[in-house]
Amino acid sequence: MSQPSVSHLIRRLEAEVGQTLVVRGREVTLTRQGQALADIARRAILSIDGAVRESRDQSALKSGxxxxxxxxxxxxxxxxxxxxxxxxxxxxxxxxxxxxxxxxxxxxxxxxxxxxxxxxxxxxxxxxxxxxxxWDGGVSLFMRDDHYLADREAIDAAILAELPCIQLNPNAPPWLVISRLLVANGIHPRVDQRVVLVSTAVGMIQAGMGVAMLPHAAAAQAPRGVRAVPIRNPFLSWPISxxxxxxxxxxxxxxxxxxxxxxxxxxx
Known part of the structure; x- marks a missing residue:
C-alpha cells in the first residue's frame, strides 16, 4: 500500500475516533491513544491468526x-x-x-x-x-450357562411365552418394534421384571431370576456363567444408527x- 493511501486511512480513522493518533514531523510517532489502538489491533490480528491456525489444525485432524x-x-x-x-x-x-x-x-x-x-x-x-x-444385528436370549436351553444353537421366539423374562428398557424404540413383531406372530413374552440398564439385567440373570432378550452384540461383554442363544422365528432385529x-x-x-x-x- 502506498504512503498516501496509508495517510488517508489514518486521517479517516482519526476522524472516526475524534482524536489525533499520529504526531507528524520528521519522525512519525503515535500519540497515547494511537498506541492504545495499535496495541488492540495487534492483539486482534494475533487472535485472528490463532483462530485460523486452530481451524486449519481441526481440518487436518490435528486437534478438535x-x-x-x-x-x-x-x-x-x-x-x-x-x-x-x-x-x-x-x-x-x-x-x-x-x-x-x-x-x-x-x-x-x-x-x-x-x-x-x-x-x-x-x-x-x-x-x-x-x-x-x-449395523443391523439380531437379538439373543441371555441366560445362565446351567439353563436347560443354554446348549441350543438357536431358539424359537415362541419359548418366550413360557420363560420368566427380564425386559430391558421396554419404552426404547427398538423394543417397541420387537414387541409389535412378536405380537403379530402371536407371541406374548412372559415379563416378570423390567429394567433400564444391561448391567441390572445381567445381575438378575446371574441370580437365577430369569432370562433376558438383549442385542447379540452384548455377548462379547457377557460375564462368565452367562450365555447368549440367538432367537429365530421370527428374527428380531437390533439396528444401530x-x-x-x-x-x-x-x-x-x-x-x-x-x-x-x-x-x-x-x-x-
Whole structure:
C-alpha cells in the first residue's frame, strides 16, 4: 500500500475516533491513544491468526473435539471398539461420550449437547434429524450357562411365552418394534421384571431370576456363567444408527468419528 493511501486511512480513522493518533514531523510517532489502538489491533490480528491456525489444525485432524450421545446398550457393547479405533487413528482429537438412554439422543442433539448420536434409533419422522443405519444385528436370549436351553444353537421366539423374562428398557424404540413383531406372530413374552440398564439385567440373570432378550452384540461383554442363544422365528432385529442434525454440517472431528464408526461396525 502506498504512503498516501496509508495517510488517508489514518486521517479517516482519526476522524472516526475524534482524536489525533499520529504526531507528524520528521519522525512519525503515535500519540497515547494511537498506541492504545495499535496495541488492540495487534492483539486482534494475533487472535485472528490463532483462530485460523486452530481451524486449519481441526481440518487436518490435528486437534478438535467431538461429543457423541450414545444409547447405554451401545455404550456397553459397541462403543469400546469404536473408541479404541478412533484413539489409535486420531490421538489428538478429544472424544466426549454422553451416555444416555436411547430416547434421549434426539434431545441431546437438538440442544447441541452432542454433535452426533449412536444407538438403536429407529428412523424418525423429525425432519431436523438425519439417521444413517450402520449395523443391523439380531437379538439373543441371555441366560445362565446351567439353563436347560443354554446348549441350543438357536431358539424359537415362541419359548418366550413360557420363560420368566427380564425386559430391558421396554419404552426404547427398538423394543417397541420387537414387541409389535412378536405380537403379530402371536407371541406374548412372559415379563416378570423390567429394567433400564444391561448391567441390572445381567445381575438378575446371574441370580437365577430369569432370562433376558438383549442385542447379540452384548455377548462379547457377557460375564462368565452367562450365555447368549440367538432367537429365530421370527428374527428380531437390533439396528444401530448414526444420528445427526439434518441441516447442521459436521465438524471434521465429527466426520472422523462417523467414518470410524462405519468402518468398525461394517467389520463387526
Amino acid at each position: 473435539s467431538v461429543s457423541v450421545a450414545v444409547g447405554h446398550v451401545s455404550a456397553a457393547t459397541l462403543l469400546p471398539r469404536i473408541l479404541v479405533a478412533f484413539n489409535q487413528r486420531h490421538p489428538n482429537i478429544e472424544l466426549i461420550v454422553v451416555d444416555c438412554v436411547v430416547e434421549q439422543i434426539r434431545n441431546k442433539l437438538l440442544s447441541h449437547e452432542a454433535d452426533v448420536g449412536l444407538g438403536a434409533v429407529v428412523g424418525s419422522d423429525d425432519s431436523r434429524l438425519s439417521t444413517e443405519l450402520l 448414526l444420528v445427526r442434525l439434518s441441516n447442521h454440517p459436521l465438524s471434521p472431528a465429527a466426520q472422523a468419528f462417523a467414518a470410524i464408526a462405519r468402518d468398525v461396525l461394517r467389520r463387526f
